Amino acid sequence: MTMEEGTLNSPSRCELTEEEYEAFQWDTREDCEVRQILDRVADKWSLLVIALLDLNTLRFTELKYKIDGISQRMLTTTLRHLERDGLVSRTVYPVVPPRVDYALTPLGMTLHKTIQSLVTWTEDHRSEIAVARDQYDKRVNA
Amino acid sequence: MTMEEGTLNSPSRCELTEEEYEAFQWDTREDCEVRQILDRVADKWSLLVIALLDLNTLRFTELKYKIDGISQRMLTTTLRHLERDGLVSRTVYPVVPPRVDYALTPLGMTLHKTIQSLVTWTEDHRSEIAVARDQYDKRVNA
DNA sequence: CAGTATCCAGGACGATACTG
DNA sequence: CAGTATCGTCCTGGATACTG
Numbered sequence: 001m002t003m004e005e006g007t008l009n010s011p012s013r014c015e016l017t018e019e020e021y022e023a024f025q026w027d028t029r030e031d032c033e034v035r036q037i038l039d040r041v042a043d044k045w046s047l048l049v050i051a052l053l054d055l056n057t058l059r060f061t062e063l064k065y066k067i068d069g070i071s072q073r074m075l076t077t078t079l080r081h082l083e084r085d086g087l088v089s090r091t092v093y094p095v096v097p098p099r100v101d102y103a104l105t106p107l108g109m110t111l112h113k114t115i116q117s118l119v120t121w122t123e124d125h126r127s128e129i130a131v132a133r134d135q136y137d138k139r140v141n142a
Numbered sequence: 143m144t145m146e147e148g149t150l151n152s153p154s155r156c157e158l159t160e161e162e163y164e165a166f167q168w169d170t171r172e173d174c175e176v177r178q179i180l181d182r183v184a185d186k187w188s189l190l191v192i193a194l195l196d197l198n199t200l201r202f203t204e205l206k207y208k209i210d211g212i213s214q215r216m217l218t219t220t221l222r223h224l225e226r227d228g229l230v231s232r233t234v235y236p237v238v239p240p241r242v243d244y245a246l247t248p249l250g251m252t253l254h255k256t257i258q259s260l261v262t263w264t265e266d267h268r269s270e271i272a273v274a275r276d277q278y279d280k281r282v283n284a
Numbered sequence: 285c286a287g288t289a290t291c292c293a294g295g296a297c298g299a300t301a302c303t304g
Numbered sequence: 305c306a307g308t309a310t311c312g313t314c315c316t317g318g319a320t321a322c323t324g
Contacts, residue, residue, distance in 0.1 A: 035190075037264045037271060042184040048177075060286050071318050076287065086274025097285040098324080107270055114259045121256045122179045128249055129179055132228025202306050213298050218307065239305040240304080 040085060045070055045078040047115060050104065053088060054112050057103040087111065182227060187212060187220040189257060192246065195230060196254050199245040229253065 040046060048067050052058060058066070064075050079102060082088035087108035093099040104111075182188060190209050194200060200208070206217050221244060224230035229250035235241040246253075 033268050033272070034261070034264050037268055038189065038260070039186055041264065042186065042189060042260065044181055044184065047180065047184060072287075073319090074317060077317090084275055084278040085271050086278070087271075096324095098287080100286060107267060107274070110267065111263060114263045117256045117259050118180070118183070119176070121253060122176050122183065125249060125252065126175050126179055129227050129229075130175070132249070133226055136226040136228070214307075215299090216297065219297095234306095238304095240307080242306060
């Protein structure tokens with residue numbers, strides 16, 4: 001297993017020999033590129049915006065309406081970030097009143113499967129998590 | 143397609159007829175269970191802790207050492223949250239000096255594939271993202 | 285409609301000191 | 305070693321008001 005450069009992309013433990021395992025080290029440096037991108041993608045609002053835009057192109061107000069609890073400011077910020085990263089495209093129509101459409105770029109679309117997997121996991125295990133929380137709280141308050 | 147209750151788990155657009163698509167609506171309510179869990183799992187530090195523990199059991203200090211930039215306080219907080227959600231187990235050995243091992247629970251282990259998919263995506267596309275950022279910055283500064 | 289600008293509160297977070 | 309406790313800061317993010 002070559003490891004020219006540190007990486008967050010790790011094999012599962014069982015795929016490694018004892019030696020390989022010992023040698024393996026993640027790159028968790030705060031300034032590393034992967035962590036910066038992860039922070040962006042794994043962001044609370046980004047996740048929701050991407051998932052919604054994967055369903056279809058939406059206007060600013062439509063997004064704001066569909067995402068409960070997001071403020072105008074945070075929606076703007078989130079969209080700018082995603083646009084900067086090339087995940088979302090912004091199309092302005094020169095009409096009055098203004099119309100701006102947001103859509104996923106091809107790059108953004110490649111995230112669908114990944115995000116879906118995260119959401120699916122959450123839905124599949126939410127009851128287990130609820131149980132775990134109850135037990136934990138009981139243990140602590142006892 | 144039945145939709146007894148709103149859900150974040152959405153099909154891809156192409157899988158829907160026009161009608162189904164119109165009827166489809168996510169549950170993005172702020173207080174919905176799925177969003178709460180997502181916020182936990184998609185958290186910056188949680189992601190790193192889970193991925194590291196997936197490689198092997200670690201002690202408190204080992205985790206702190208391996209995760210660049212995390213403070214003692216945040217590590218403790220993150221671990222407590224993950225423990226509460228039943229993703230991480232905490233084992234205390236009654237020795238001096240104390241020894242506490244953290245490991246993924248079976249539930250936590252089921253997250254491996256998902257998180258891995260996220261990290262892999264990030265690594266696969268980081269150059270594209272870097273290019274997009276450069277272009278965006280140039281456009282804005284022009 | 286689709287933002288930008290400004291202000292401000294609250295929580296996240298780091299630093300530090302202390303303990304079983 | 306593995307925390308807890310406390311304090312102070314910074315920054316996220318909400319509320320509000322204004323504009324092309």
